[in-house]
Amino acid sequence: MDDCLREIKNYITDENALCEIKNENLNESSAQTLRNCLSYCFDDLKINRNTRANKVIEINSVIDFLHDELNTGHWSEVALYIRHYFSLASFLKCIIILKNADSLTETVIKECLKSLDMGILLGAPLEKNSELLTNLAKYLMKKINELAIEEKDERYVEVTKRKLEDYQKNNSENILGMMVPSEECPSLEYFNKTYFLPQVPVKLKGCMNHWPATSKWIDVNYLLKIAGDRTVPIEVGSHYVDENWSQKLMTMKEFIKQHYLSDNYKIGYLAQHNLFEQITELKEDILIPEYCCLSLDYENSEEPDINAWLGPMGTVSPLHHDPKNNILAQIYGYKQIILFSPKDSPFLYPHEDKLLNNTAQVNPLQPDLEKYPKFSKAKMYKCLLGPGEMLFIPVKWWHHVSALEKSFSVSFWWK
Missing domain, CATH: 2.60.120.650 (Cupin)
Incomplete structure (x- = not known):
């Protein structure tokens, strides 16, 4: 799992840009929670299981807050920074899931992919790490195929061709x-x-x-x-x-x-x-x-x-x-x-x-x-x-x- 996390860090083009969380844009509680989760993701120290569970709860609380902001008023009126933070939080949730897992299993990868896709669909590309979520999702899809967990018993090979x-x-x-x-x-x-x-x-x-x-x-x-x-x-x-x-x-x-x-x-x-x-x-x-x-x-x-x-x-x-x-x-x-x-x-x-x-x-x-x-x-x-x-x-x-x-x-x- 450590090798996986090290590989993922290679997709971050500007790690400092991820740390730019401003209180004036987010409420103080959500901004601090997001910073704590960010520190946890890139801290190489061993963390006990209680702390692991707490980090999942913390990042989910930020995502829930941002999701509510995304769904307040018309979509076109949602501030861009909210969508940026939603993408960042979705990325951090993926890292927390991976860091808390004992091994890279099908369940773990699917949970990560769902978080990343929500960030892509509802968020917005980060300014200095614009391809971070898409590249990480591509990497995890390769991993899921390497694990040979595709369902081989159900195949639909070719579309029926009619005249x-x-x-x-x-x-x-x-x-x-x-x-x-x-x-x-x-x-x-x-x-x-x-x-x-x-x-x-x-x-x-x-x-x-x-x-x-x-x-x-x-x-x-x-x-x-x-x-x-x-x-x-x-x-x-x-x-x-x-x-x-x-x-x-x-x-x-x-x-x-x-x-x-x-x-x-x-x-x-x-x-x-x-x-x-x-x-x-x-x-x-x-x-x-x-x-x-x-x-x-x-x-x-x-x-x-x-x-x-x-x-x-x-x-x-x-x-x-x-x-x-x-x-x-x-x-x-x-x-x-x-x-x-x-x-x-x-x-x-x-x-x-x-x-x-x-x-x-x-x-x-x-x-x-x-x-x-x-x-x-x-x-x-x-x-x-x-x-x-x-x-x-x-x-x-x-x-x-x-x-x-x-x-x-x-x-x-x-x-």
Whole structure:
């Protein structure tokens, strides 16, 4: 265990920066408790068992206090320093768990990973140790695989592949809409002139053939090896405007068993989650499309937001629009996408609620024309997006997405 702790210290790029706990930001009691826990983590003296137990209680008290602060008011109004301290406390809890353990067991590693993931999900990267939690989680996942504690008896090797014709006959042909144009790996100049500048959606083929993800991620066991014991947010329910919709945290392994592979459970969706900043190993399997370098406002352009969408057949993103340009890359599986121009917004009946005004009330696949009569004036476009294909969705274009089978997609949002 001492060797493990010494290795972990190598991930700390600035140990002094961890000690900058200011009373004016935290209450005096929480600040002092956090300092005590920090000293304990980096004190090499032998500690008796009573002190060990007390340190777990102490760090949990700080985490509980910070968690309450995170959940007071709107998320956007949470002070950044609270999120920084939550990340620090989550890291210290991991070190305390390891320091108190007699050996590096499956239970110990899983408890550490849960603490680190909570710090990543709810906290914010530390200013001078920005990759501390993600690197430590990556290290512990390697340890858990070295211990050979993976469940080898349950394997799901390959996603079932169906013929494109099956989807065309059963889905796309029955939808009354214009087909989105398709291009075979267009040049940057041609894409910019023909689609990006005029803001027209297009399906892009042959642009992902060199991505490792297109072959690696089909094997669910690969995902379990990389991320099986990592905690991720899951949407439960048909879609986010459904009254029974909810969110919960679970490990990737739990999600895959309960929702992804099971036909007898509620629909669960790992949706719009920045999985690749949390689990950086997976980011190595994808590439940012070159088209994302284009901008309508280069002075305010920025790196793309990259999100993961993993789920079983039947997951739905209701008709909505996004504040940025989007390239939706389909790793595997088929999705049916319905689109409408921003010009048709008055015919789509956006929700009046401020939080949902980017989401339409009408379901384009089953429109209630008595309730939403103007919908008949909207011009519908459709796209059947298959493995290895991308769809460019311009900013403010409305889109409705349905998974026709188990699928994994990656979205790139950019200005």
